[in-house]
Amino acid sequence: MTIDWAHFTPWSALAGGILIGLAAGLFVLANGRIAGISGLLGSLLEPRASGRLYSLLFVFGLLLAPWLWQAIAALPTIEIQAGVPGLLLAGLLVGFGARLGSGCTSGHGVCGLSRLSPRSLVATLCFMASGFATVFVVRHLLGV
Amino acid sequence: MARLTALFAGLLFGFGLLLAGMANPAKVLAFLDLAGNWDPSLALVMGGGIGTALLPFALARRRTQALTGCPMQLPSKREPDPALVIGSLLFGIGWGIAGICPGPALVLLGSGNAAILPFFVAMLIGMGLYRGYASRRA
Numbered sequence: 001m002t003i004d005w006a007h008f009t010p011w012s013a014l015a016g017g018i019l020i021g022l023a024a025g026l027f028v029l030a031n032g033r034i035a036g037i038s039g040l041l042g043s044l045l046e047p048r049a050s051g052r053l054y055s056l057l058f059v060f061g062l063l064l065a066p067w068l069w070q071a072i073a074a075l076p077t078i079e080i081q082a083g084v085p086g087l088l089l090a091g092l093l094v095g096f097g098a099r100l101g102s103g104c105t106s107g108h109g110v111c112g113l114s115r116l117s118p119r120s121l122v123a124t125l126c127f128m129a130s131g132f133a134t135v136f137v138v139r140h141l142l143g144v
Numbered sequence: 145m146a147r148l149t150a151l152f153a154g155l156l157f158g159f160g161l162l163l164a165g166m167a168n169p170a171k172v173l174a175f176l177d178l179a180g181n182w183d184p185s186l187a188l189v190m191g192g193g194i195g196t197a198l199l200p201f202a203l204a205r206r207r208t209q210a211l212t213g214c215p216m217q218l219p220s221k222r223e224p225d226p227a228l229v230i231g232s233l234l235f236g237i238g239w240g241i242a243g244i245c246p247g248p249a250l251v252l253l254g255s256g257n258a259a260i261l262p263f264f265v266a267m268l269i270g271m272g273l274y275r276g277y278a279s280r281r282a
Contacts, residue, residue, distance in 0.1 A: 001178055001179065001182055002180075002181055002182065003181075003182050003183075003184060004174060004181040004182055004183045007171070007174060007181075007183045007185075008183055008184060008185055009165060009185045010185065010188055012163055012164065012165065012185075013164050013165060013185040013186060013188040013189045013192070014188045014189070014191070014192040015163055015164075015192070016159075016160045016161065016162070016163035016164020016165065016166065016189055016192070017160065017164055017188060017189035017190060017191060017192025017193040017195075017196070018160070018192045018193070018195075018196045019156055019157070019159055019160030019163060019164075020157055020160035020161065020164065020189065020192070020193040020196075021160075021192060021193040021194065021195065021196025021197040022156060022160075022196055022197075023153045023154070023156035023157035023160060024153075024157070024193065024197045024200070024201075025196065025197045025199070025200025025201070026149060026152065026153045026156065026200070027149070027150065027153040027157075028197075028200055028201060028204045028210070028216075028218075029200050029203060029204055029210060029211055030145075030146065030149035030150075030153070030210055030211050030212050030214075031146055031149055031150050031153070031210055031212060031214050032204070032207075032209070032210030032214040032215055032216040032217050032218075033150075033210075033214070033217055034217070034218070034219065035153065035157060037245075037246040037247040037250065038246045038271070041246060041250075041268075041271060042271055042274075042275075045268075045271055045272065045275060046275075050217075051214065051217065053147065053150075054146065054147070054150040054214070055150075057147055057150035057151040057154060058150045058151070058153055058154035058157070059154060059250060060151060060154060061150070061151045061152065061153065061154020061155035061156075061157065061158060062154045062155075062157060062158040062161075062247060062250040062251055062254065063158075063250055063251075063253060063254035064151075064154075064155055064158070064254060065154070065155050065157075065158020065159050065161075065162060065251055065254060066158065066162060066167070066251050066252075066254045066255035066256075067254055067255070067256075068155065069159065069162055070255070075162070075255055076162055076163075076165065076167070076168060077168055077170075078167060078168050078169070078252065078255065078257060079168060079169065079170035080169050080170075080242070080243075080244075080252075080257070080259045080260065081169060081170050081173060081242075081243070082169070082241060082242040082243070082263075084262050086241050086242055087242055087244075087259075087260075087262040087263040087266065088262050088263070088266045089238070089241060089266070090238040090239070090241035090242035090244065090263060090266070091238065091242075091244075091249075091262065091263040091264065091265065091266025091267040091269070091270060092238070092266045092267070092269060092270040092273075093234050093235065093237050093238025093241070093270065094235055094238035094239060094242075094244070094245060094246065094249075094263075094267050094270065095238075095246075095266065095267035095268060095269065095270025095271040095272075095273075095274070096231075096234060096270035096271070096273050096274050097231045097232065097233070097234030097235030097236070097237070097238060097270070098231065098235045098245075098246060098271075099231070099270070099271050099274035099275070099278075100227050100230060100231030100234065100274055100277075101227065101228050101229075101230070101231025101232035101233075101234070101235055102219075102227075102228060102231065103232075104235060104245050104246050104247075105239070105245045105246075105247070106157075106245075106246070106247050108232070109190060109193075110190065110193040110194060110197060111197065111201070113190075113194050114193075114194050114197035114198050114200075114201045115201045115205070115218070117219070118223075118224065119219075119222060119223070119224050119228055122224040122228060122229065122232075123224075123228055123229075123231075123232040124232075126228075126229055126232035126233050126236060127232045127233065127235045127236030127239060128236065129233075129236065130232075130233045130234075130235075130236030130237050130239075130240065131176045131236040131237075131239045131240040132176055132178050132240070133236075133240070134176070134236065134237045134239075134240025134241060135173060135176040135177045135178075135180075135240045136177075136178070136179055138240070138241065139177055139179075139180060140179050140180070
């Protein structure tokens with residue numbers, strides 16, 4: 001392992017993380033909801049889910065964020081490396097997997113770990129492990 | 145008021161993802177590439193997020209009602225089960241292929257980046273497939 005110091009951005013990563021934590025804290029204290037994005041999106045697909053309006057508004061805020069950011073400053077670099085077949089397969093796995101596993105990086109990784117939930121710890125260890133393994137296979141075994 | 149806080153929380157979350165670098169799939173993949181030129185930044189995103197959210201969640205746990213009067217909807221305590229493990233493993237494989245998870249997918253969509261569309265549509269199909277699977281099991 002070598003550390004890529006040139007691309008290491010500790011301060012913006014930490015500050016961004018704090019904003020994410022503040023947002024999750026605000027949502028739970030003010031709205032009583034977990035800021036798990038896959039769960040919020042999933043509830044929008046459920047006609048009978050409670051609090052759908054708040055899910056919708058939170059999701060709308062996420063969509064609006066880059067738009068508002070652009071009004072003030074240039075967007076940070078965004079580079080999508082996967083091709084269309086990869087993006088399609090990845091999307092299917094992310095959508096199905098997050099719903100089957102009751103959460104994703106935000107719901108388990110940030111909110112669940114902050115709640116000290118054992119289930120979220122198991123989920124986070126699982127998706128981190130398979131994420132690391134997948135990149136290893138794709139980049140270093142298949143050489144894509 | 146509850147509508148305003150929900151919208152503001154979403155906005156703040158989106159700004160956090162952008163500032164943190166989570167909305168850049170190449171940076172996420174560089175974090176997941178332990179054997180390559182590893183960029184540890186995203187560990188700090190998680191650390192910062194958890195460190196900040198610990199106190200609000202501890203306060204929320206003692207309440208039955210949120211500050212705006214909404215019911216407190218925290219997940220009930222359950223043991224980890226095979227669905228949790230299998231779902232999370234599948235999710236991680238998808239995350240490792242593209243470097244995109246649901247929050248950043250929405251932020252990328254909002255930025256008007258058309259390249260995210262195949263991922264986004266497939267993610268919604270994946271969620272729909274789960275819905276069909278869950279309703280058949282029920």
